[in-house]
Amino acid sequence: MASEPVDVRYDDDKKGPSSSDDFPREVDESASSIPVLDPNAEKRLLLKLDTYFVPIIMLVYLTCFLDRSSIGNVKVAGMPQDIGASPKQFSTAVSIFYATYVVFEPPWSILMKWVTPRILLTGLCTVWSLTTIFSGFIHNVAGLYAVRLILGACEAGLFPALNLYLTMVYKRHEQGIRVSYLFVCTAISGAFGGLLAFCILKMDGVAGYAGWRWVYIIEGIFSFIVAPIIWFGLPNDPSNAYFLSEEEKAMMKVREAQRAQYMGSEEFSWEEIRISLKDPKLYLSAAIQFCQDILLYGFSTFLPSIIVSMGYTSIQAQYLSIPVFLFGGICFIAFAYISDRTCIRGPMVFLANIPGIIGYILILCPTSNPVKFFGTFLCAVAVYNGPGLNLTWLNVNVAPHYRRATAIGVQQGLANTAGIVAGQIYRTAPFVLGNGFSVGALGASQLLIIAKWFYIRHRNSQKEKIANGEMEDTRKVQTGDRAVDFKYHL
Structure with a gap:
């Protein structure tokens, strides 16, 4: 495995950036024989992985969120009036999306390896692309409900x-910035969606179709084109990716060995699922995510409407939302980079929420429209950092794979019920209920972040005492993230 071109070295003490974070010394008796990759060679490998994988992953998530959130753009373009939807029915259409979303998230995450990433992602992308195209041909509320459920x-x-x-x-300390790329796509989709809608709405009347119908049709076609890119671009086994040389594939095997405890067995295990479902970290994380998703889904879907409520026109709202979304995305990348460098998670979420609280207060108070618009930029900091950094906090602290897959699926399933709430609280301008509920959710999230941080610190302290012989080890589960040498990221 460690041929000379791979540029690895052996380190019996296992100290170094490639192994100390992810491979506890007690995992394997042969751990001392695991190579430690040369840092410069590993950096070049990471750059290559990012170059090939990240654009595809970002592109597919961008199209997904674009298709999902475009309902906010078509709302201000007259879609509800054209299909005879009342404000209450339209809010229901926004919320009903999450009825199937939260139900299917846990099983999809657990089945991902069994179905294989390539088949699962390509198949889902194809179906939702066609559904988005068909959304451009609905003529009543029932049709809107149906496409939203699918x-x-x-x-x-x-x-x-x-x-x-x-x-x-990627390893644990490499994931924050990569997860940020996904959430940045939600910001880009908001910005690009506003710009795209602004341009496409000018097609109003072309071929006898309203502009909002063309928004759905064109965005759906764009998503459909992405499906084959997923099929050919994301191999089921990243360590044997088509673009890697033999030396780089060997380096990927070394990285797999270094992450052995974090990744765990490839075999499906009901026991790992049961362990995950009993983990307090999961439910604390889900509660935080629920609060943060109130912002994510309310803000990303209704920002054009919020801006219109400030006195701007619907067309102005489309392009004024662009810098807000972009600013939120840039801030998230910065926070995620710092979080990865320091391996600090919870405090970064807490810090990012502070501008959001100030922003919502500015929007709610009797301030001028420019001040309210400035407040949306502050809100954007919390909107993307909160969900993204909190999910990373869960990612890096749950192992092995099926325990983590269960945790991610359940956390997302529980938290995404916030989308149902968001659709109900943002009904009528000036959206005092929606903005007030959002700032309240941020306050609750801050308290939950503190609670989770103290809980994780307590668990780390317990492990340290057990390792030092200061406390008897009476724990029933001692594998994966429960291992003494697995240090939770705070």
């Missing part, structure tokens, strides 16, 4: 599957 069932598998795919490629 869209939710298909898109439910995407984020958990992509998130798990990242854990198959």
Whole structure:
């Protein structure tokens, strides 16, 4: 495995950036024989992995979120009036998406390896693309409900599957910035969606179709084109990717060995699922994610409407939302980079929420429209950092694979019920209920973050005492993330 071109060295003490974070010394009696990759060679490998995988992963998630959130763009373009939807029925259409979304997330995440990433992601992308195209031909509320339910069932598998795919490629301390790329796509989709809608709406009347219908048709066609890119671009086994040389494939095998405890067995295990379902970290994380998703789904879907409520026109709202979304995405990349470098997770979520609280207060208070618009930029900091960093916090602290797959699926399933809430609280301008509920959710999230941080610190302290012989080890589960040498990221 460690041929000379691979540029590895052996380190009996296992100290170094390639192994100390992910491979506890007690995992294997032969751990001392595991190579430690040369840092410069590993950096070049990471750059190559990012170059090939990240654009595809970002592209597919961008199209997914674009198709999902475009309902906010078509709302201000007259879609509800054209199909005879009342404000209450339209809010129901926004919320009903999450009825199937939350139900299908856990099974999709658990089945990802069995179905294989390539088949699962390509199949789901194909179906939701066609559903988006058909959305451009609906003529009543029942049709809108139907396409939203199908869209939710298909898109439910995407984020958990992509998130798990990242854990198959990257180490724990490399994941924050990569997960940030996914959430940045939600920001890009908001910005690009606004720009795209602004341009496509000018097609109003072409071939006898309203502009909002063309928004769905064109966005759906764009998503459909992405499906074959997924099939050919994301191999089921990243360590044997088509673009890797033999030396680089050997390096990937070394990285797999270094991440052995974090990844765990490839065999499906009901016991791992049961362990995960009893883990307090899962439910604390889900509660935090629920609060943060109130912002994510409310803000990303209704920002154009919020801007219109400030006195701007619907066309102005489409392009004014662009810098807000982009600013949120840039801030997320910065926070995620710092989080990965320091391996600090919870405090970064807490810190990012502070501008969001200030932003919502500015929007709610009797301030001028420019001040309210400035408040949306502050909100954007919390909107993307909160869900993304919190999910990374769960990712890096749950192992092995099926325990983590269960945790991600259940956390996302529980948290995404926030989408149902978001659709109900943002009904009528000036959206005092929606914005007030959002700032309240941020406050609750801050308290939950503190609680989870103290809980994880307590578990780390217990492990340290057990390792030092200061405490008797009476734990029933001592594998994966429960191993004494597995240090949780705070």
